[in-house]
Amino acid sequence: MRDFPQGIAGLGVSMHKNLLRAALLAAMAGGPVLATPPPPLPAEHLTVAKLPPRSPHWAYVLDEAQNNEIDARVLLYDGDTYRRLGQIGAGFMPGDNLSPDGNTTVVAATYFSRGGHGTRTDVVEFNDNETLTKTGEIVILPKHAQSLAMLYDIAYSADGKFVYVPYLQPAASFGVLDPVRKSVLSEIDTAGCVLVVPSGPNRVASICESGRLLTVTLNAQGREASRASSEPFFDPDKDPVFVQGVPTDDGVAYLSFLGQVHEVDLSHAQPAFRPVWSLVGAADKGVWRPGGIQIGAIHKAQGTLFVAMHRGGDGSHKEGGSEIWVFDLKSHQRIARWPVDPRQISGTVVAVQVSQDAAPILFAATDKADLAVLDAKTGRLKHVEKQFGQTPSLVLNP
Amino acid sequence: MTGAAARLRRAAVLACLIAALPVTHLYAGPQQDYILYCMGCHGPQAEGVPGKVPPLAHSLGRFMRSPEGRNYVLRVPGAANSALSDAQLAEVLNWVAQKFDAAELARGAAPFTAEEVARLRHNPLTSVLATRSAVVRQLSSTGSAPPDQY
Amino acid sequence: MPMLDRVFENSARSLARRTSRRSVLASLGRLLTGAALLPLLPIDRTARAQGAPGSGKSAVNDPQSCDYWKYCAIDGFLCACCGGTSNSCPPGTQPSPITWIGTCHNPGDGRDYIVSYNDCCGKVSCGDCFCNRNEREVPMYRLSRNNDVNWCMANSESDYHCSVSVLIGVAEPEKK
Numbered sequence: 013m014r015d016f017p018q019g020i021a022g023l024g025v026s027m028h029k030n031l032l033r034a035a036l037l038a039a040m041a042g043g044p045v046l047a048t049p050p051p052p053l054p055a056e057h058l059t060v061a062k063l064p065p066r067s068p069h070w071a072y073v074l075d076e077a078q079n080n081e082i083d084a085r086v087l088l089y090d091g092d093t094y095r096r097l098g099q100i101g102a103g104f105m106p107g108d109n110l111s112p113d114g115n116t117t118v119v120a121a122t123y124f125s126r127g128g129h130g131t132r133t134d135v136v137e138f139n140d141n142e143t144l145t146k147t148g149e150i151v152i153l154p155k156h157a158q159s160l161a162m163l164y165d166i167a168y169s170a171d172g173k174f175v176y177v178p179y180l181q182p183a184a185s186f187g188v189l190d191p192v193r194k195s196v197l198s199e200i201d202t203a204g205c206v207l208v209v210p211s212g213p214n215r216v217a218s219i220c221e222s223g224r225l226l227t228v229t230l231n232a233q234g235r236e237a238s239r240a241s242s243e244p245f246f247d248p249d250k251d252p253v254f255v256q257g258v259p260t261d262d263g264v265a266y267l268s269f270l271g272q273v274h275e276v277d278l279s280h281a282q283p284a285f286r287p288v289w290s291l292v293g294a295a296d297k298g299v300w301r302p303g304g305i306q307i308g309a310i311h312k313a314q315g316t317l318f319v320a321m322h323r324g325g326d327g328s329h330k331e332g333g334s335e336i337w338v339f340d341l342k343s344h345q346r347i348a349r350w351p352v353d354p355r356q357i358s359g360t361v362v363a364v365q366v367s368q369d370a371a372p373i374l375f376a377a378t379d380k381a382d383l384a385v386l387d388a389k390t391g392r393l394k395h396v397e398k399q400f401g402q403t404p405s406l407v408l409n410p
Numbered sequence: 411m412t413g414a415a416a417r418l419r420r421a422a423v424l425a426c427l428i429a430a431l432p433v434t435h436l437y438a439g440p441q442q443d444y445i446l447y448c449m450g451c452h453g454p455q456a457e458g459v460p461g462k463v464p465p466l467a468h469s470l471g472r473f474m475r476s477p478e479g480r481n482y483v484l485r486v487p488g489a490a491n492s493a494l495s496d497a498q499l500a501e502v503l504n505w506v507a508q509k510f511d512a513a514e515l516a517r518g519a520a521p522f523t524a525e526e527v528a529r530l531r532h533n534p535l536t537s538v539l540a541t542r543s544a545v546v547r548q549l550s551s552t553g554s555a556p557p558d559q560y
Numbered sequence: 561m562p563m564l565d566r567v568f569e570n571s572a573r574s575l576a577r578r579t580s581r582r583s584v585l586a587s588l589g590r591l592l593t594g595a596a597l598l599p600l601l602p603i604d605r606t607a608r609a610q611g612a613p614g615s616g617k618s619a620v621n622d623p624q625s626c627d628y629w630k631y632c633a634i635d636g637f638l639c640a641c642c643g644g645t646s647n648s649c650p651p652g653t654q655p656s657p658i659t660w661i662g663t664c665h666n667p668g669d670g671r672d673y674i675v676s677y678n679d680c681c682g683k684v685s686c687g688d689c690f691c692n693r694n695e696r697e698v699p700m701y702r703l704s705r706n707n708d709v710n711w712c713m714a715n716s717e718s719d720y721h722c723s724v725s726v727l728i729g730v731a732e733p734e735k736k
Contacts, residue, residue, distance in 0.1 A: 080685055081684065105710055129682055160709075180703075181713070203486075203487045203490070203535050203537075219701050220491060222491045252699055255701055327632075327633075328694070445674055446663075459714050488704075493702070
């Protein structure tokens, strides 16, 4: 808090006297007769805003700022008051995620020494979610996986003791970091398998070109203790799955280009694959497809899956949704179908996220940078934020 | 091995190779497979990228000298997980070795066969760099070897 | 496939000369820009004829249009709008030595062509002519078919400026 010096307060007093004189003159000139003019405004104090108490209806929206890619940022948005609450810097081609306790936003990014060029430094930065200040960093090997941001491109272990960050050289591996001591514990060669899906305190699953999941188990020091590959669970030639998995109650769900849902239970030492089910009936297969970037979201307690769907053919897998379809995870039935109203929302939906509370809201970001807020039970459009950042594409929830 | 025995062996291997080829030759061939599946990272001259992508030129033929080297080649991610069939992978590897490490290959390393590929590739390496270093060390001690650093 | 043979003839000769890395990149550039292929490709007459916008060309033949047939799986800013062309990087940027290879159909002559989607690196985002198409594109577990990753990643200055689509040759049908 800064108080302005006495001199300026004194200036206020003399301004007051001048105002009074002016008012009296105006009155004598036949102008409006004022009653006693309102007291002058008090001096302000320059402060730094404090965030309101954390709400499940907040969204951490990663904006890659595509036209200015060295200038990515995470925008914090309040889905109840429809206000921007603040911002976290995120460098070039970042990945971000939240700590399990919600207190930290971790960002992995590249910075160049001269802004747009120069020596490359890759860092994992830790940001305090109460003050939105950077509280520490770990310098990692300059081979952070630079790609379109997606879920599981950086992650904490379930107990918050490790942070996993993928590398791409283009050889694939990931780093295991200690977020408390701010150190690199190990590098795990994944032999081509990508991303880091954490399960339990010390398991990491990566998805492979062979259609398998690689599971690496770490010891207490963060070094590899063992690894195993699952049987192939999808065919990348016939029906590839989107590499960005959707977090579930006990693991992750992979959606395929043709609308198959592969739910994977990661709660045990080895992944267990549930029977595959389909988002589309026979008539719609290959016609209606999931698509976009952050294609789906699951409300874990209510057991509902929200997917951005579009009509399209081969090669349309990155097209955003013209509709959001809602499914019950137990019955596998579609329970709702919400068209995106082009009169209110510009563009197609490329990212969906749902809050995990009992009165959930759905965030939907479009390829025209609109951020829509919907009632996740009824689909009612509550609010549209026009031009929320430049290219918002990943929405995280506390 | 006597000259006659070596020639016999080579003829036998060649016969196996021909037997392993698909009956119809309508597909484009190893040159196109190299372009589509390998060249993006390993380069049009199989030169790799220093520090980032290993070369195949002056390298692959040497790995083919020993069982450990051949085992390594067939289990690297680009081979193990490649969309190429076993027969196609064998052909493209043999094509690369012939094109970019011919002198080494002329010393007698056997070409890959589809059978050998099928037997080894579905067990991907867990630690590519560490394995490569170990194999290169081993090869260095018995003759020509790929570069250790790249 | 005479034109593809020639691609590798040149590379074998370059290799025999034991060139330094810089000239390897230069010869790579020659190969990738198709300079060695120019006399052989029937499509080359069209390539030479491509002119400035407003030339009256249909979008499918316009390298500054996202509908240009060669851009069937490109992701990024078109270098043709940034001071380069569909097969050359803008001045002062560095081509990525690694890339991914795709196949696009040319309606002009009915052939499928192999194209190389290199990135041009070392400067901040061009910002013009963003284009993302995804024919036969696959997620990043199959890196050789993916356009979500930054193909500038192996450059010393890996920031991404724009993307090209370089003709490599005719794609023959594959049969496993």
